[in-house]
Amino acid sequence: MTVCIEQSVHESEVVVETKNHCDTNELVLNGDVAVPDQPEVNAFGQSFRDYDVETTRQKQVEECYRLNHIYQTYDYVKKMREEYKKLDKLEMSIWECCELLNEVVDESDPDLDEPQIEHLLQTAEAIRKDYPDEDWLHLTALIHDLGKVLLLPRFGELPQWAVVGDTHPLGCAFDDSIVHHKYFKENPDMNNSAYQTKNGIYTEGCGLENVMISWGHDDYMYLVAKENGSTLPEAGLFIIRYHSFYPLHRSGAYKHLMNEEDVKNLKWLQIFNKYDLYSKSKSRVDVEKVKPYYLSLINKYFPEKLRW
Ligand SMILES: O[C@H]1[C@H](O)[C@@H](O)[C@H](O)[C@@H](O)[C@H]1O
Ligand SMILES: [Fe+2]
Ligand SMILES: [Fe+2]
Secondary structure (H helix, E strand, C coil): CCCCCCCCCCECCCCEEEEEECCEEEEEECCCECCCCCCCCCCCCCCCCCCCCCCCCHHHHHHHHHHHHHHCCHHHHHHHHHHHHCCCCCEECHHHHHHHHHHCCCCCCCCCCCCHHHHHHHHHHHHHHHCCCCHHHHHHHHHCCHHHHHHCHHHCCCCHHHCCCCCCECCCCCCCCCCCHHHHHHCHHHHCHHHCCCCCCCCCCCCHHHCCECCCHHHHHHHHHHHCCCCCCHHHHHHHHHCCCHHHHCCCCCHHHCCHHHHHHHHHHHHHHHHHHHCCCCCCCCHHHHHHHHHHHHHHHCCCCEEC
């Protein structure tokens, strides 16, 4: 499936068109794109993604990043990918998994302390309002954070630092734009000279799929979707896999590792990110009311039961 986005992202009005050519699904961004209302403050009255402001949550968030930066190494990510690629934990549907997220709260997030299912629905409903015809984008939004089930006992009960928070590459230098960068000092990869340069073990333009990105809910959910044969367009899978990669999609770091396909997909990710971030609020979505719509999308793009 080829996803083709022509036209750069401008933050004003929308026109997005989906064209179907035979069995390929070309997603064409025409003209300017929509952006959601962007509140200036989060549910705690602070600006979004402020990792230094003193709040009751700040200490917990910083501790999560401290551990993440110390323990996520190249070898750790490699091991986790191999382990979770087996998908031998359990079988369930996408919706069953959404319901499980009721039990999950993300300790890395300075902007939200609601159960995760609220966040999924808020993101999906916000993007649906502005992009009514892109049903794949609604579903992508609904499932983008499902990988956080890794925190639950049935999925291995991984610690927060191995599941949530922003992501970054391993095997090359840690960019300064990474949140709480100072904690990399204690990461064992700092002792490997091959990892200390801009390209590290990679070559320019090698494509993100060849890069080890820190392990967490993004890569896990991508793996689940891919291995279970989801028919979501590549742009949807890309959004799921890299939505926490803020150093790239917000700060522009590591762009030299992208290939042409990544460049196209990044445009959709940047649209998606605005909804992921700014739809976080205390207002609730009526789950029962929207459920039939999302069930129909799940049915369209996923098998009934998936291996996790
Ligand atoms: O704290 C948040 C949260 O864990 C999100 O799910 C993740 O995608 C973001 O990158 C991160 O900053
Ligand atoms: Fe996420
Ligand atoms: Fe999210």
